[in-house]
Amino acid sequence: MSRFLNPAKIGLLALIELYTNNTVPTSSIVDVLSFIASHLIDSDISSSALTSSDRWRRAESTVNLVVSISDFEKVLTPHIAASGIPGRTLWYVFLDKLWKIDSLHALHEFFDNCSGILAKTKEELRRDAEMGVPPVAPEVIQLSRNSPFGAFVRRSQLEFTRLRFHDAIELWKDFVKYRDTTAAYYRKKTPSFQSLSFDNVLLTSENEWGQAVEAITSVAYGDALRDDSHATMPVSTDDIEKLLEFQIDQMQKYGNRVPLTIRHQFHDLVVDSSMIPSLSHYLSYLEAWRAGDYSTSFDYLHRYFDYTMQNRDRSFYQYALMNLAVLQADFGCHKEAIAAMLETVSTARETRDMTCLNFALNWLFHFGRAHPEVTQELESKSQLGTGKESLAFLRSRAKETGAWSLWSSALMSEAKMCLSHGESVATALEHLVRSSQILVEQNMKSMVGSQQSINIALWDRLGVAYLSATTCEVFLQCYARYSIFDDELKVTSRQASMLALKGKYDEALEKLGSLDLDSLRAWKPSQYWHKFRGIIELRRDLHHNNLDGAELLLSQLLQSRTEDLEPDLAFAIDTLHVDCLIRRGNLEDAFEKVEKMIVELRDENKDIALRVRLLLLKAELLDKCGRPQRAFTIVVRAANVAWRARLIPYLWPAIGALANILCSLGEFEPAIQLLLAVLPRSLECENAAITAKLYSHLGDANVGMAGKMPPKSNKRREHLMKGVEAIEKAFNHYSSIEDIDKQCEMMAKKATIMKVAGDYVLANDYAAAYLALRRDANQLKI
8 A cells, every 4th residue: 555645646646737737727727726725735624614514525525536536527527628629628638638647657757747847946947057948938837846736746756756666556556447437438539549548558569469468457457457346445544544633633623423424435445455553443432432332432442552552652641541531431430530530640740741631630620520429539638629729720730831721721610610609700700701812812712612601601690591592692603613512512402491491392392403413423412412302391291281291201311320411401300300299299209309409419519509499499399388488598598699699590589489478478568569679680581480480479469469458449459450460471471381280370360360359251261261271281191
């Protein structure tokens, strides 16, 4: 196998020569040069400005060019040649150029003549002047020796001169086979073409050798002239390595798996090549890892580093350990992952590899945040101290070494920690702005996704749902193609979640379905995607009162161990489980589960927002039990924490729960004042369930206030009508999320209020509407 040259590169050289000979017309120069450049400049196929499908399509075109000449035909056939026979296409002129290379000797001459298209050096010009050789005419196109085209021509010449005779023969045979598919077309256009025109030696000696020429052809070319689809493909080591590096870069940068078409084509290339680079084992490791095959990925990882670490060379040992730790963590072997990463830290310190050391320390910090139960003992013995001190150390080290990505990541982690602990929002914003400045100055577009995710969470916590949704849309429209697929998946899931909170379940599922299916072939993104879809469908089933279907979905979602789930998904599933138990009337089990969740969050020091949500859920359970006053301290504590941490979406439900407690104590007027104050801000959160509950409490408070008024007085009727109006708005919000039980509850309240007000006609209408809703709910369950 040739190190660099292959038949496709000979075709590119011939096309470059046609361009320098002014054979390409002016109108076609852009298309032809773009085609050549796309296969010579490495950064073209890995450009981050392309979408995922475009990048892989470019890689596929690179493979197709190596194995078939048809790509040349697609580009050159539509264009007419500027010189030669009038009406001839560039495709014919290109083939004529290739078919004139009719022997191994002609192939040598072809490479020798390539020097003529390069601009001469100063020494060559001086020598030509001394010998009286006239200079090249100004209209003649010559390639600069340092240009991409010139460098390609010079390297091709150099690599050809380095070939051993056997390798040169193999290159010639591959070239004959590569262009053989065009013989039928060229025979139609060239009457003098014969069956042996591919080799001038055989053609000129046919009369002399007679019948023996067939035997000589068979001996010289073997299987090269047979139409065998399983024959060896003409590929060079350089092609294999470039495709390997490209695939690994795409998988590491964007987290995707290799598309099946490219995977099969590349597998054929590797199998047919005489030498398999050790990097192919690393590609196999990444592919197995993304596919969720633990044992195979583990085997390939060891195989790759066994090949690369020869003679006890420990220069890559820390990276082997680092990859092993990440692999173990992804498959739930957390203690083994911690041990491997700690050894990575030790080895990186020995070898003074600051890049690897900083990555390992950053990974340990984030792993400790995600799994505090595993790293609790480690943190007590660590010299780095608390999480804040660890981040400060990482930030200072990154600033000293110029590790911009680590510096920005540390700032984002500090912002995230501020929000998680309920600290100053201004401090979190300061960290985000500093991180953004680094990203902009260093043009690190791949990290925008991580920062935007924190921005989305920040606006959501501040109760400005519109800005949160806008940030999602800006990321997906402008930055998704630069980021890893995990960022795109989570932002899209966040969009789907916001749609589901508005009751737009079909739109939410459609939004999730719009993601690239090829990117979803990876194991972890696929698991996250399926579970998030399950959560949306579970929420819809609960609202439709389809409890049997909801319990079936819950049983599937709860089968995974807690450590296999993302923390946000695990909490969402647990809260929906509690909601299901409440709707079943099993309040005792629901209360036990909430208490267990509170203890776990307190022990693991998780996000303060989750703890506030659990406090509100506990207060709701006490209200369901008919003991709302027992939740007074819980509600006040939730409101206090939510206000201090600026958790606005949880502050308004806490005020609503407090108003409900005041109603139970007969303090209706303060309850009305509280609810009227928070309802406009609650609408900004765009959470229909919370807003509907507040309107329901407002309706209850007004009805209670009416009970204090004299019978048949205007004030009494006024408060009853205000109560009906509030209940109607609550009903509308519950209708938007399709919550059948709550709609029935609101309709029953309206019927009761109308009956108390003496309007029996409306009361009967509302009662009939209640029965119709119940009937529809039963049909939905069927």
